[in-house]
Amino acid sequence: MLQTAKKLYALLHPGDRSKVILLILLMIVTAFVQTAGVASIMPFLAVLSDPGMIEAKPWLSHAYNSLGFSSSTAFLQFLGIAAFIVFVTGTALQAFTQWAVTRYSSLQQYHLSYRLMDEYLRRPYEFYLLRNSGDLSKTVLQETGQAVATALLPAMRLLSYTLLAVSVVTLLIVVEPWLALGVATGLGAAYGTIYLLSKQWLSRIGKDRVAANRERFTTASEAFAGAKEIRLLGRERNYLERFGNPSRRFAMHQANVTLLSNLPQYAIEGAAFGGVLLLVLYLMSDGGIATALPLIGLYGLAGKQLIPAFQKIFSTIAVLRFNMPAVDAVLEDLDTTATPSPAQFEPDPTPLNPQCAIVLQDVTYRYPETDKAALEDLNINIPVNTTIGLVGSSGAGKSTLVDLILGLLKPESGEVRIDDTVLGPANIRNWQATLGYVPQSIFLADQSIAANIALGLPADRIDRQAVERAARLANLHDFVTQELPEGYDTIIGERGVRLSGGQRQRIGIARALYRDPSVLIFDEATSALDNTTERAVMEAIHNLSGSKTIILVAHRLTTVQSCDRILVLHEGKIVEQGNWESLISQGRIFQRLATGALGAAHGQEPHASAAER
Numbered sequence: 001m002l003q004t005a006k007k008l009y010a011l012l013h014p015g016d017r018s019k020v021i022l023l024i025l026l027m028i029v030t031a032f033v034q035t036a037g038v039a040s041i042m043p044f045l046a047v048l049s050d051p052g053m054i055e056a057k058p059w060l061s062h063a064y065n066s067l068g069f070s071s072s073t074a075f076l077q078f079l080g081i082a083a084f085i086v087f088v089t090g091t092a093l094q095a096f097t098q099w100a101v102t103r104y105s106s107l108q109q110y111h112l113s114y115r116l117m118d119e120y121l122r123r124p125y126e127f128y129l130l131r132n133s134g135d136l137s138k139t140v141l142q143e144t145g146q147a148v149a150t151a152l153l154p155a156m157r158l159l160s161y162t163l164l165a166v167s168v169v170t171l172l173i174v175v176e177p178w179l180a181l182g183v184a185t186g187l188g189a190a191y192g193t194i195y196l197l198s199k200q201w202l203s204r205i206g207k208d209r210v211a212a213n214r215e216r217f218t219t220a221s222e223a224f225a226g227a228k229e230i231r232l233l234g235r236e237r238n239y240l241e242r243f244g245n246p247s248r249r250f251a252m253h254q255a256n257v258t259l260l261s262n263l264p265q266y267a268i269e270g271a272a273f274g275g276v277l278l279l280v281l282y283l284m285s286d287g288g289i290a291t292a293l294p295l296i297g298l299y300g301l302a303g304k305q306l307i308p309a310f311q312k313i314f315s316t317i318a319v320l321r322f323n324m325p326a327v328d329a330v331l332e333d334l335d336t337t338a339t340p341s342p343a344q345f346e347p348d349p350t351p352l353n354p355q356c357a358i359v360l361q362d363v364t365y366r367y368p369e370t371d372k373a374a375l376e377d378l379n380i381n382i383p384v385n386t387t388i389g390l391v392g393s394s395g396a397g398k399s400t401l402v403d404l405i406l407g408l409l410k411p412e413s414g415e416v417r418i419d420d421t422v423l424g425p426a427n428i429r430n431w432q433a434t435l436g437y438v439p440q441s442i443f444l445a446d447q448s449i450a451a452n453i454a455l456g457l458p459a460d461r462i463d464r465q466a467v468e469r470a471a472r473l474a475n476l477h478d479f480v481t482q483e484l485p486e487g488y489d490t491i492i493g494e495r496g497v498r499l500s501g502g503q504r505q506r507i508g509i510a511r512a513l514y515r516d517p518s519v520l521i522f523d524e525a526t527s528a529l530d531n532t533t534e535r536a537v538m539e540a541i542h543n544l545s546g547s548k549t550i551i552l553v554a555h556r557l558t559t560v561q562s563c564d565r566i567l568v569l570h571e572g573k574i575v576e577q578g579n580w581e582s583l584i585s586q587g588r589i590f591q592r593l594a595t596g597a598l599g600a601a602h603g604q605e606p607h608a609s610a611a612e613r
């Protein structure tokens with residue numbers, strides 16, 4: 001229980017944690033006033049059943065005299081009205097407490113999803129290599145809601161109902177100890193037994209609920225992302241079945257826990273009704289209606305508060321047990337110590353422009369959870385304002401090398417240096433502000449062409465001139481202005497479905513050029529372009545050479561023909577380097593790449609012509 005409380009406390013926004021104390025104080029006051037409401041029925045019923053009680057009970061006669069009453073009827077009316085006021089105040093306070101608790105908890109959901117989103121966005125790139133994006137969206141959007149609505153909120157209500165139950169039981173003990181202890185033990189034992197019997201089962205189905213939820217989210221996101229291939233392969237039914245099973249499990253678990261948490265209520269209400277009848281008979285036999293009536297009234301009112309309170313305590317504990325795995329899932333990802341968070345959200349970091357060279361020294365890199373190094377002992381020196389080509393067969397390590405230069409991956413050993421500055425968490429954002437990067441597959445947002453070129457910037461901060469300049473360089477401007485109905489404001493559809501592969505790639509190139517960076521990295525960025533467009537784009541890129549540092553990863557060897565230097569990567573190592581002429585005449589691996597004899601990269605054209613040139 002303490003463990004659960006600690007976890008729930010960790011869910012709270014640090015700035016809001018102290019407010020819990022205020023809520024607890026409010027709950028205590030509410031429980032006290034509600035108990036007073038229950039107790040207030042006793043003097044009323046005592047005087048109602050026997051006006052002689054005013055004389056017999058010293059505290060009643062004291063109240064009667066000091067308030068200046070002269071008739072027992074008026075005093076009875078006063079006691080009735082007072083009981084009513086205290087009872088209604090208790091109920092109103094209870095409603096207010098529930099409102100405050102619900103409001104507080106709901107705000108926590110906003111804080112929690114925001115904190116988690118912030119945490120995910122700060123994680124190093126490697127984190128994304130290991131996690132499914134559908135799963136991350138699910139945790140941010142759904143599990144945070146689940147954790148708050150079904151764990152945090154119920155836990156707060158649990159506290160409130162426990163305080164009320166303790167307070168009412170204490171009152172009953174003060175009035176009639178043995179009877180009260182009997183009732184409390186009976187109720188406690190009934191609920192306790194059901195809970196103990198279902199505890200393991202609740203944990204198990206709670207864990208399976210999280211797993212089933214993960215499965216249905218990832219299946220749904222895969223099914224939509226791969227809609228084209230799935231349709232062509234006719235795999236819709238397979239996806240539907242893959243989605244159906246976890247969805248059914250998810251729904252069944254939810255239904256089962258709701259049923260279990262509500263079921264005892266009916267049995268307990270029946271038992272309580274029988275108990276009250278027995279109580280009446282017992283009290284009547286003991287001292288007649290005058291002694292029995294106040295106690296019966298007290299138990300009637302106390303029962304009205306206690307039975308729902310016990311029921312809610314039970315159902316909340318059951319629901320909490322079921323939902324703790326959702327809390328665990330959120331807490332695990334919120335654990336900022338699990339992975340260092342180098343990324344700072346500085347809006348405009350000062351670019352770290354290289355003055356002499358980008359240097360990789362003794363760099364080795366291994367992907368998480370793999371044994372074989374993707375890159376081994378690399379030593380590369382890229383002088384500024386030169387154009388470097390990077391070639392190699394598929395899987396040689398080209399993209400990994402690019403990701404290391406981009407600062408997305410951290411070398412296992414060795415270092416990446418910008419002049420004399422070693423890249424690290426403190427300067428990575430400055431370095432990245434220097435870079436323009438075009439990946440193999442371009443991510444496109446369902447927004448306008450302009451918003452995609454200036455990705456992530458709000459509309460009022462997009463520099464339209466820079467957009468147009470970049471689009472012209474990327475050979476995109478004519479297409480946008482002549483063929484799209486709204487020019488740069490045309491919406492391109494989710495992941496750019498309304499564009500051809502070549503058009504998407506040109507948007508990616510324009511995006512890299514938008515900031516006018518001093519270092520440009522193209523990772524097979526022209527592979528989807530037709531020959532004429534590629535030539536035009538390459539010409540534009542080569543026009544930049546001399547004024548920018550350019551790294552070109554290419555599988556069409558002709559693309560790197562005019563590079564100042566070409567690096568040949570093979571099985572994670574630089575095996576040859578030089579200019580086109582020297583490599584064509586002396587580079588054995590390069591020659592084999594050129595003739596296509598090295599299991600060349602995907603989509604590669606026959607390169608005999610390149611070798612023959």
Ligand SMILES: Nc1ncnc2c1ncn2[C@@H]1O[C@H](COP(=O)(O)OP(=O)(O)OP(=O)(O)O)[C@@H](O)[C@H]1O
Nearest residue numbers: 129367370374393394395396397398399400401601
């Ligand atoms: N996320 C990853 N986890 C584990 N291994 C990976 C991961 N990404 C790449 N690798 C491995 O690292 C090696 C280098 O991959 P990389 O993508 O850098 O090659 P590449 O030269 O860019 O290939 P291609 O031309 O096909 O894109 C490959 O053996 C690949 O299987």
